[in-house]
Amino acid sequence: MSRLPAAGGAHLVVLRNVWVHKGGTPWTMALFSVYEPILYLLALGVGVGALVGEVPGIDVPYAAFVAPALLAVAMMNSALEETTNTVYGKLTFDRFYHSLLVTPMTVRGMVAGELLWAAARALVTGVGFLAVIAAFGLVRSPWAVMAVPAGLLTAFAFGAFGLAAAGYARGWHSFQYVQLVMLPMFLFATTFYPVTVYTEWVRVLVEALPLYHAIELSRGLxxxxVGPGLLLNAAYLVVFGGVMLAVAQARWATLMAR
Known part of the structure:
Protein backbone atom coordinates (compact mmCIF):
# COMPACT_ATOMS: atom_id res chain seq x y z
CA MET A 1 0.00 0.00 0.00
CA SER A 2 1.41 3.41 -0.93
CA ARG A 3 2.13 5.88 1.82
CA LEU A 4 0.92 9.45 1.94
CA PRO A 5 3.64 12.01 1.24
CA ALA A 6 5.05 14.71 3.50
CA ALA A 7 3.39 14.68 6.94
CA GLY A 8 1.69 11.32 6.48
CA GLY A 9 -1.80 12.66 5.84
CA ALA A 10 -1.91 15.38 8.50
CA HIS A 11 -3.96 17.59 6.19
CA LEU A 12 -6.65 14.90 6.00
CA VAL A 13 -7.06 14.94 9.79
CA VAL A 14 -7.48 18.71 9.63
CA LEU A 15 -10.04 18.43 6.82
CA ARG A 16 -11.94 15.78 8.77
CA ASN A 17 -12.11 18.05 11.83
CA VAL A 18 -13.25 20.98 9.69
CA TRP A 19 -16.02 18.78 8.29
CA VAL A 20 -17.13 17.64 11.75
CA HIS A 21 -17.26 21.25 12.98
CA LYS A 22 -18.82 22.66 9.83
CA GLY A 23 -21.97 23.59 11.73
CA GLY A 24 -20.09 26.20 13.76
CA THR A 25 -18.68 29.33 12.16
CA PRO A 26 -15.22 30.69 13.05
CA TRP A 27 -16.90 33.58 14.85
CA THR A 28 -18.91 31.18 17.02
CA MET A 29 -15.70 29.32 17.85
CA ALA A 30 -14.02 32.60 18.76
CA LEU A 31 -16.94 33.70 20.94
CA PHE A 32 -16.83 30.60 23.13
CA SER A 33 -13.04 30.57 23.27
CA VAL A 34 -12.65 34.17 24.43
CA TYR A 35 -15.55 34.21 26.89
CA GLU A 36 -13.47 33.17 29.93
CA PRO A 37 -10.47 35.45 29.29
CA ILE A 38 -12.86 38.37 28.75
CA LEU A 39 -14.32 37.73 32.21
CA TYR A 40 -10.81 37.76 33.70
CA LEU A 41 -10.02 40.95 31.81
CA LEU A 42 -13.15 42.69 33.10
CA ALA A 43 -12.88 41.43 36.68
CA LEU A 44 -9.14 41.80 37.21
CA GLY A 45 -7.72 43.88 34.38
CA VAL A 46 -10.42 46.54 34.48
CA GLY A 47 -11.87 46.09 37.97
CA VAL A 48 -8.69 45.62 39.99
CA GLY A 49 -6.86 47.81 37.48
CA ALA A 50 -8.94 50.77 38.61
CA LEU A 51 -7.37 50.37 42.06
CA VAL A 52 -3.85 49.54 40.90
CA GLY A 53 -3.41 52.20 38.23
CA GLU A 54 -0.11 51.76 36.40
CA VAL A 55 2.15 48.76 37.01
CA PRO A 56 5.24 49.94 38.93
CA GLY A 57 8.44 49.81 36.91
CA ILE A 58 6.58 49.19 33.65
CA ASP A 59 4.44 52.34 33.54
CA VAL A 60 1.47 50.94 31.66
CA PRO A 61 -2.12 50.64 32.89
CA TYR A 62 -2.76 47.39 34.72
CA ALA A 63 -5.39 46.27 32.19
CA ALA A 64 -2.90 46.75 29.33
CA PHE A 65 -0.39 44.68 31.30
CA VAL A 66 -2.81 41.80 31.90
CA ALA A 67 -4.48 41.72 28.45
CA PRO A 68 -1.58 40.22 26.42
CA ALA A 69 -1.02 37.59 29.11
CA LEU A 70 -4.67 36.56 28.83
CA LEU A 71 -4.22 36.42 25.05
CA ALA A 72 -1.44 33.84 25.49
CA VAL A 73 -3.52 31.92 28.03
CA ALA A 74 -6.56 31.90 25.75
CA MET A 75 -4.56 30.45 22.86
CA MET A 76 -2.97 27.90 25.20
CA ASN A 77 -6.36 26.77 26.49
CA SER A 78 -7.80 26.46 22.98
CA ALA A 79 -4.95 24.16 21.97
CA LEU A 80 -5.23 22.10 25.15
CA GLU A 81 -8.97 21.65 24.80
CA GLU A 82 -8.51 20.21 21.33
CA THR A 83 -5.67 17.85 22.24
CA THR A 84 -6.71 16.39 25.61
CA ASN A 85 -10.24 15.17 26.30
CA THR A 86 -11.46 15.08 22.69
CA VAL A 87 -8.35 13.33 21.41
CA TYR A 88 -8.35 10.90 24.35
CA GLY A 89 -11.89 9.78 23.52
CA LYS A 90 -10.97 9.12 19.89
CA LEU A 91 -7.72 7.46 20.92
CA THR A 92 -9.12 4.98 23.45
CA PHE A 93 -12.89 4.55 23.42
CA ASP A 94 -13.76 5.29 19.79
CA ARG A 95 -10.46 3.86 18.56
CA PHE A 96 -10.84 6.31 15.71
CA TYR A 97 -7.12 6.53 15.07
CA HIS A 98 -6.77 2.75 14.99
CA SER A 99 -9.24 2.66 12.11
CA LEU A 100 -7.00 5.04 10.17
CA LEU A 101 -4.18 2.53 10.21
CA VAL A 102 -5.87 0.55 7.45
CA THR A 103 -5.34 3.60 5.21
CA PRO A 104 -1.99 4.97 4.03
CA MET A 105 -2.08 7.47 6.92
CA THR A 106 0.78 7.27 9.43
CA VAL A 107 0.85 7.78 13.19
CA ARG A 108 3.04 10.80 12.58
CA GLY A 109 0.33 12.19 10.30
CA MET A 110 -2.38 11.67 12.93
CA VAL A 111 -0.40 13.48 15.62
CA ALA A 112 0.63 16.31 13.28
CA GLY A 113 -2.91 16.68 11.99
CA GLU A 114 -4.42 17.06 15.44
CA LEU A 115 -1.70 19.54 16.36
CA LEU A 116 -2.38 21.60 13.22
CA TRP A 117 -6.10 21.60 14.00
CA ALA A 118 -5.41 22.74 17.58
CA ALA A 119 -3.24 25.56 16.22
CA ALA A 120 -6.02 26.59 13.83
CA ARG A 121 -8.52 26.79 16.70
CA ALA A 122 -6.02 28.77 18.77
CA LEU A 123 -5.53 31.16 15.85
CA VAL A 124 -9.26 31.90 15.73
CA THR A 125 -9.23 32.47 19.49
CA GLY A 126 -6.23 34.78 19.27
CA VAL A 127 -7.75 36.92 16.52
CA GLY A 128 -11.02 37.15 18.46
CA PHE A 129 -9.40 38.16 21.74
CA LEU A 130 -7.03 40.64 20.09
CA ALA A 131 -10.09 42.33 18.58
CA VAL A 132 -11.60 42.54 22.06
CA ILE A 133 -8.57 44.13 23.71
CA ALA A 134 -8.23 46.52 20.77
CA ALA A 135 -11.86 47.55 21.31
CA PHE A 136 -11.04 48.22 24.97
CA GLY A 137 -8.19 50.49 23.88
CA LEU A 138 -5.55 48.22 25.41
CA VAL A 139 -3.32 47.90 22.34
CA ARG A 140 -0.19 49.91 23.13
CA SER A 141 1.97 49.20 20.08
CA PRO A 142 1.67 48.23 16.40
CA TRP A 143 3.74 45.17 17.32
CA ALA A 144 0.61 43.82 19.02
CA VAL A 145 -0.59 42.37 15.70
CA MET A 146 2.36 39.97 15.90
CA ALA A 147 1.19 38.62 19.25
CA VAL A 148 -1.31 36.31 17.53
CA PRO A 149 1.18 34.71 15.08
CA ALA A 150 3.62 34.42 17.98
CA GLY A 151 0.84 32.79 19.97
CA LEU A 152 0.92 29.91 17.50
CA LEU A 153 4.17 28.89 19.19
CA THR A 154 2.20 28.74 22.44
CA ALA A 155 -0.45 26.62 20.72
CA PHE A 156 2.25 24.36 19.30
CA ALA A 157 3.96 23.88 22.67
CA PHE A 158 0.86 23.21 24.74
CA GLY A 159 -0.96 21.36 21.97
CA ALA A 160 1.95 18.92 21.78
CA PHE A 161 1.87 18.63 25.57
CA GLY A 162 -1.84 17.83 25.41
CA LEU A 163 -1.29 15.09 22.81
CA ALA A 164 1.38 13.52 24.99
CA ALA A 165 -0.89 13.72 28.04
CA ALA A 166 -3.75 12.10 26.10
CA GLY A 167 -1.45 9.24 25.17
CA TYR A 168 -0.55 8.53 28.78
CA ALA A 169 -3.98 9.14 30.31
CA ARG A 170 -5.49 6.10 32.05
CA GLY A 171 -8.99 7.54 32.24
CA TRP A 172 -10.91 10.81 32.20
CA HIS A 173 -9.77 11.44 35.75
CA SER A 174 -6.17 11.65 34.54
CA PHE A 175 -6.84 15.10 33.12
CA GLN A 176 -7.38 16.38 36.65
CA TYR A 177 -3.62 16.04 37.03
CA VAL A 178 -3.18 18.19 33.94
CA GLN A 179 -5.33 20.87 35.57
CA LEU A 180 -3.34 20.42 38.77
CA VAL A 181 -0.34 21.62 36.76
CA MET A 182 -2.05 24.19 34.57
CA LEU A 183 -3.96 26.13 37.24
CA PRO A 184 -0.95 27.04 39.43
CA MET A 185 1.03 27.88 36.29
CA PHE A 186 -1.77 30.19 35.16
CA LEU A 187 -1.81 31.95 38.52
CA PHE A 188 1.93 32.26 39.14
CA ALA A 189 3.52 32.59 35.67
CA THR A 190 3.25 36.43 35.75
CA THR A 191 -0.24 36.51 34.27
CA PHE A 192 -1.34 39.16 36.75
CA TYR A 193 1.90 40.70 38.02
CA PRO A 194 5.55 41.04 36.94
CA VAL A 195 8.15 38.44 37.81
CA THR A 196 10.05 41.01 39.88
CA VAL A 197 7.64 40.52 42.79
CA TYR A 198 9.26 37.14 43.52
CA THR A 199 12.37 36.43 45.52
CA GLU A 200 15.38 35.29 43.51
CA TRP A 201 14.95 31.52 43.92
CA VAL A 202 11.20 31.63 43.23
CA ARG A 203 11.86 33.77 40.18
CA VAL A 204 14.17 31.07 38.78
CA LEU A 205 11.39 28.49 39.15
CA VAL A 206 8.81 30.74 37.52
CA GLU A 207 11.10 31.51 34.58
CA ALA A 208 11.39 27.77 33.94
CA LEU A 209 7.64 27.50 33.26
CA PRO A 210 6.57 27.31 29.60
CA LEU A 211 3.60 29.63 30.19
CA TYR A 212 5.98 32.29 31.53
CA HIS A 213 7.77 32.36 28.17
CA ALA A 214 4.46 32.39 26.28
CA ILE A 215 3.30 35.38 28.32
CA GLU A 216 6.62 37.21 28.01
CA LEU A 217 6.51 36.79 24.23
CA SER A 218 2.92 38.02 23.97
CA ARG A 219 3.39 40.88 26.45
CA GLY A 220 6.65 42.06 24.91
CA LEU A 221 5.04 42.36 21.48
CA VAL A 226 10.83 44.10 21.33
CA GLY A 227 14.33 42.76 21.87
CA PRO A 228 16.58 39.67 21.80
CA GLY A 229 14.88 38.32 24.91
CA LEU A 230 11.77 37.55 22.89
CA LEU A 231 13.81 35.25 20.67
CA LEU A 232 14.82 33.28 23.75
CA ASN A 233 11.17 33.02 24.80
CA ALA A 234 10.26 31.78 21.31
CA ALA A 235 13.14 29.30 21.29
CA TYR A 236 12.02 27.89 24.64
CA LEU A 237 8.53 27.24 23.28
CA VAL A 238 9.91 25.62 20.13
CA VAL A 239 12.16 23.28 22.13
CA PHE A 240 9.46 22.45 24.68
CA GLY A 241 6.93 21.78 21.94
CA GLY A 242 9.41 19.70 19.96
CA VAL A 243 10.16 17.49 22.95
CA MET A 244 6.47 17.05 23.74
CA LEU A 245 5.72 16.26 20.09
CA ALA A 246 8.41 13.57 20.04
CA VAL A 247 7.00 12.08 23.25
CA ALA A 248 3.48 12.13 21.82
CA GLN A 249 4.51 10.44 18.58
CA ALA A 250 6.43 7.73 20.40
CA ARG A 251 3.56 7.06 22.79
CA TRP A 252 0.93 7.02 20.06
CA ALA A 253 3.04 4.59 18.02
CA THR A 254 3.04 2.25 21.03
CA LEU A 255 -0.72 2.55 21.50
CA MET A 256 -1.42 2.03 17.81
CA ALA A 257 0.58 -1.21 17.87
CA ARG A 258 -1.71 -2.78 20.45
Whole structure:
Protein backbone atom coordinates (compact mmCIF):
# COMPACT_ATOMS: atom_id res chain seq x y z
CA MET A 1 0.00 0.00 0.00
CA SER A 2 1.41 3.41 -0.93
CA ARG A 3 2.13 5.88 1.82
CA LEU A 4 0.92 9.45 1.94
CA PRO A 5 3.64 12.01 1.24
CA ALA A 6 5.05 14.71 3.50
CA ALA A 7 3.39 14.68 6.94
CA GLY A 8 1.69 11.32 6.48
CA GLY A 9 -1.80 12.66 5.84
CA ALA A 10 -1.91 15.38 8.50
CA HIS A 11 -3.96 17.59 6.19
CA LEU A 12 -6.65 14.90 6.00
CA VAL A 13 -7.06 14.94 9.79
CA VAL A 14 -7.48 18.71 9.63
CA LEU A 15 -10.04 18.43 6.82
CA ARG A 16 -11.94 15.78 8.77
CA ASN A 17 -12.11 18.05 11.83
CA VAL A 18 -13.25 20.98 9.69
CA TRP A 19 -16.02 18.78 8.29
CA VAL A 20 -17.13 17.64 11.75
CA HIS A 21 -17.26 21.25 12.98
CA LYS A 22 -18.82 22.66 9.83
CA GLY A 23 -21.97 23.59 11.73
CA GLY A 24 -20.09 26.20 13.76
CA THR A 25 -18.68 29.33 12.16
CA PRO A 26 -15.22 30.69 13.05
CA TRP A 27 -16.90 33.58 14.85
CA THR A 28 -18.91 31.18 17.02
CA MET A 29 -15.70 29.32 17.85
CA ALA A 30 -14.02 32.60 18.76
CA LEU A 31 -16.94 33.70 20.94
CA PHE A 32 -16.83 30.60 23.13
CA SER A 33 -13.04 30.57 23.27
CA VAL A 34 -12.65 34.17 24.43
CA TYR A 35 -15.55 34.21 26.89
CA GLU A 36 -13.47 33.17 29.93
CA PRO A 37 -10.47 35.45 29.29
CA ILE A 38 -12.86 38.37 28.75
CA LEU A 39 -14.32 37.73 32.21
CA TYR A 40 -10.81 37.76 33.70
CA LEU A 41 -10.02 40.95 31.81
CA LEU A 42 -13.15 42.69 33.10
CA ALA A 43 -12.88 41.43 36.68
CA LEU A 44 -9.14 41.80 37.21
CA GLY A 45 -7.72 43.88 34.38
CA VAL A 46 -10.42 46.54 34.48
CA GLY A 47 -11.87 46.09 37.97
CA VAL A 48 -8.69 45.62 39.99
CA GLY A 49 -6.86 47.81 37.48
CA ALA A 50 -8.94 50.77 38.61
CA LEU A 51 -7.37 50.37 42.06
CA VAL A 52 -3.85 49.54 40.90
CA GLY A 53 -3.41 52.20 38.23
CA GLU A 54 -0.11 51.76 36.40
CA VAL A 55 2.15 48.76 37.01
CA PRO A 56 5.24 49.94 38.93
CA GLY A 57 8.44 49.81 36.91
CA ILE A 58 6.58 49.19 33.65
CA ASP A 59 4.44 52.34 33.54
CA VAL A 60 1.47 50.94 31.66
CA PRO A 61 -2.12 50.64 32.89
CA TYR A 62 -2.76 47.39 34.72
CA ALA A 63 -5.39 46.27 32.19
CA ALA A 64 -2.90 46.75 29.33
CA PHE A 65 -0.39 44.68 31.30
CA VAL A 66 -2.81 41.80 31.90
CA ALA A 67 -4.48 41.72 28.45
CA PRO A 68 -1.58 40.22 26.42
CA ALA A 69 -1.02 37.59 29.11
CA LEU A 70 -4.67 36.56 28.83
CA LEU A 71 -4.22 36.42 25.05
CA ALA A 72 -1.44 33.84 25.49
CA VAL A 73 -3.52 31.92 28.03
CA ALA A 74 -6.56 31.90 25.75
CA MET A 75 -4.56 30.45 22.86
CA MET A 76 -2.97 27.90 25.20
CA ASN A 77 -6.36 26.77 26.49
CA SER A 78 -7.80 26.46 22.98
CA ALA A 79 -4.95 24.16 21.97
CA LEU A 80 -5.23 22.10 25.15
CA GLU A 81 -8.97 21.65 24.80
CA GLU A 82 -8.51 20.21 21.33
CA THR A 83 -5.67 17.85 22.24
CA THR A 84 -6.71 16.39 25.61
CA ASN A 85 -10.24 15.17 26.30
CA THR A 86 -11.46 15.08 22.69
CA VAL A 87 -8.35 13.33 21.41
CA TYR A 88 -8.35 10.90 24.35
CA GLY A 89 -11.89 9.78 23.52
CA LYS A 90 -10.97 9.12 19.89
CA LEU A 91 -7.72 7.46 20.92
CA THR A 92 -9.12 4.98 23.45
CA PHE A 93 -12.89 4.55 23.42
CA ASP A 94 -13.76 5.29 19.79
CA ARG A 95 -10.46 3.86 18.56
CA PHE A 96 -10.84 6.31 15.71
CA TYR A 97 -7.12 6.53 15.07
CA HIS A 98 -6.77 2.75 14.99
CA SER A 99 -9.24 2.66 12.11
CA LEU A 100 -7.00 5.04 10.17
CA LEU A 101 -4.18 2.53 10.21
CA VAL A 102 -5.87 0.55 7.45
CA THR A 103 -5.34 3.60 5.21
CA PRO A 104 -1.99 4.97 4.03
CA MET A 105 -2.08 7.47 6.92
CA THR A 106 0.78 7.27 9.43
CA VAL A 107 0.85 7.78 13.19
CA ARG A 108 3.04 10.80 12.58
CA GLY A 109 0.33 12.19 10.30
CA MET A 110 -2.38 11.67 12.93
CA VAL A 111 -0.40 13.48 15.62
CA ALA A 112 0.63 16.31 13.28
CA GLY A 113 -2.91 16.68 11.99
CA GLU A 114 -4.42 17.06 15.44
CA LEU A 115 -1.70 19.54 16.36
CA LEU A 116 -2.38 21.60 13.22
CA TRP A 117 -6.10 21.60 14.00
CA ALA A 118 -5.41 22.74 17.58
CA ALA A 119 -3.24 25.56 16.22
CA ALA A 120 -6.02 26.59 13.83
CA ARG A 121 -8.52 26.79 16.70
CA ALA A 122 -6.02 28.77 18.77
CA LEU A 123 -5.53 31.16 15.85
CA VAL A 124 -9.26 31.90 15.73
CA THR A 125 -9.23 32.47 19.49
CA GLY A 126 -6.23 34.78 19.27
CA VAL A 127 -7.75 36.92 16.52
CA GLY A 128 -11.02 37.15 18.46
CA PHE A 129 -9.40 38.16 21.74
CA LEU A 130 -7.03 40.64 20.09
CA ALA A 131 -10.09 42.33 18.58
CA VAL A 132 -11.60 42.54 22.06
CA ILE A 133 -8.57 44.13 23.71
CA ALA A 134 -8.23 46.52 20.77
CA ALA A 135 -11.86 47.55 21.31
CA PHE A 136 -11.04 48.22 24.97
CA GLY A 137 -8.19 50.49 23.88
CA LEU A 138 -5.55 48.22 25.41
CA VAL A 139 -3.32 47.90 22.34
CA ARG A 140 -0.19 49.91 23.13
CA SER A 141 1.97 49.20 20.08
CA PRO A 142 1.67 48.23 16.40
CA TRP A 143 3.74 45.17 17.32
CA ALA A 144 0.61 43.82 19.02
CA VAL A 145 -0.59 42.37 15.70
CA MET A 146 2.36 39.97 15.90
CA ALA A 147 1.19 38.62 19.25
CA VAL A 148 -1.31 36.31 17.53
CA PRO A 149 1.18 34.71 15.08
CA ALA A 150 3.62 34.42 17.98
CA GLY A 151 0.84 32.79 19.97
CA LEU A 152 0.92 29.91 17.50
CA LEU A 153 4.17 28.89 19.19
CA THR A 154 2.20 28.74 22.44
CA ALA A 155 -0.45 26.62 20.72
CA PHE A 156 2.25 24.36 19.30
CA ALA A 157 3.96 23.88 22.67
CA PHE A 158 0.86 23.21 24.74
CA GLY A 159 -0.96 21.36 21.97
CA ALA A 160 1.95 18.92 21.78
CA PHE A 161 1.87 18.63 25.57
CA GLY A 162 -1.84 17.83 25.41
CA LEU A 163 -1.29 15.09 22.81
CA ALA A 164 1.38 13.52 24.99
CA ALA A 165 -0.89 13.72 28.04
CA ALA A 166 -3.75 12.10 26.10
CA GLY A 167 -1.45 9.24 25.17
CA TYR A 168 -0.55 8.53 28.78
CA ALA A 169 -3.98 9.14 30.31
CA ARG A 170 -5.49 6.10 32.05
CA GLY A 171 -8.99 7.54 32.24
CA TRP A 172 -10.91 10.81 32.20
CA HIS A 173 -9.77 11.44 35.75
CA SER A 174 -6.17 11.65 34.54
CA PHE A 175 -6.84 15.10 33.12
CA GLN A 176 -7.38 16.38 36.65
CA TYR A 177 -3.62 16.04 37.03
CA VAL A 178 -3.18 18.19 33.94
CA GLN A 179 -5.33 20.87 35.57
CA LEU A 180 -3.34 20.42 38.77
CA VAL A 181 -0.34 21.62 36.76
CA MET A 182 -2.05 24.19 34.57
CA LEU A 183 -3.96 26.13 37.24
CA PRO A 184 -0.95 27.04 39.43
CA MET A 185 1.03 27.88 36.29
CA PHE A 186 -1.77 30.19 35.16
CA LEU A 187 -1.81 31.95 38.52
CA PHE A 188 1.93 32.26 39.14
CA ALA A 189 3.52 32.59 35.67
CA THR A 190 3.25 36.43 35.75
CA THR A 191 -0.24 36.51 34.27
CA PHE A 192 -1.34 39.16 36.75
CA TYR A 193 1.90 40.70 38.02
CA PRO A 194 5.55 41.04 36.94
CA VAL A 195 8.15 38.44 37.81
CA THR A 196 10.05 41.01 39.88
CA VAL A 197 7.64 40.52 42.79
CA TYR A 198 9.26 37.14 43.52
CA THR A 199 12.37 36.43 45.52
CA GLU A 200 15.38 35.29 43.51
CA TRP A 201 14.95 31.52 43.92
CA VAL A 202 11.20 31.63 43.23
CA ARG A 203 11.86 33.77 40.18
CA VAL A 204 14.17 31.07 38.78
CA LEU A 205 11.39 28.49 39.15
CA VAL A 206 8.81 30.74 37.52
CA GLU A 207 11.10 31.51 34.58
CA ALA A 208 11.39 27.77 33.94
CA LEU A 209 7.64 27.50 33.26
CA PRO A 210 6.57 27.31 29.60
CA LEU A 211 3.60 29.63 30.19
CA TYR A 212 5.98 32.29 31.53
CA HIS A 213 7.77 32.36 28.17
CA ALA A 214 4.46 32.39 26.28
CA ILE A 215 3.30 35.38 28.32
CA GLU A 216 6.62 37.21 28.01
CA LEU A 217 6.51 36.79 24.23
CA SER A 218 2.92 38.02 23.97
CA ARG A 219 3.39 40.88 26.45
CA GLY A 220 6.65 42.06 24.91
CA LEU A 221 5.04 42.36 21.48
CA UNK A 222 1.83 43.91 22.78
CA UNK A 223 3.69 46.57 24.75
CA UNK A 224 6.26 47.21 22.03
CA UNK A 225 9.15 45.98 24.17
CA VAL A 226 10.83 44.10 21.33
CA GLY A 227 14.33 42.76 21.87
CA PRO A 228 16.58 39.67 21.80
CA GLY A 229 14.88 38.32 24.91
CA LEU A 230 11.77 37.55 22.89
CA LEU A 231 13.81 35.25 20.67
CA LEU A 232 14.82 33.28 23.75
CA ASN A 233 11.17 33.02 24.80
CA ALA A 234 10.26 31.78 21.31
CA ALA A 235 13.14 29.30 21.29
CA TYR A 236 12.02 27.89 24.64
CA LEU A 237 8.53 27.24 23.28
CA VAL A 238 9.91 25.62 20.13
CA VAL A 239 12.16 23.28 22.13
CA PHE A 240 9.46 22.45 24.68
CA GLY A 241 6.93 21.78 21.94
CA GLY A 242 9.41 19.70 19.96
CA VAL A 243 10.16 17.49 22.95
CA MET A 244 6.47 17.05 23.74
CA LEU A 245 5.72 16.26 20.09
CA ALA A 246 8.41 13.57 20.04
CA VAL A 247 7.00 12.08 23.25
CA ALA A 248 3.48 12.13 21.82
CA GLN A 249 4.51 10.44 18.58
CA ALA A 250 6.43 7.73 20.40
CA ARG A 251 3.56 7.06 22.79
CA TRP A 252 0.93 7.02 20.06
CA ALA A 253 3.04 4.59 18.02
CA THR A 254 3.04 2.25 21.03
CA LEU A 255 -0.72 2.55 21.50
CA MET A 256 -1.42 2.03 17.81
CA ALA A 257 0.58 -1.21 17.87
CA ARG A 258 -1.71 -2.78 20.45
Missing amino acids: ALGE
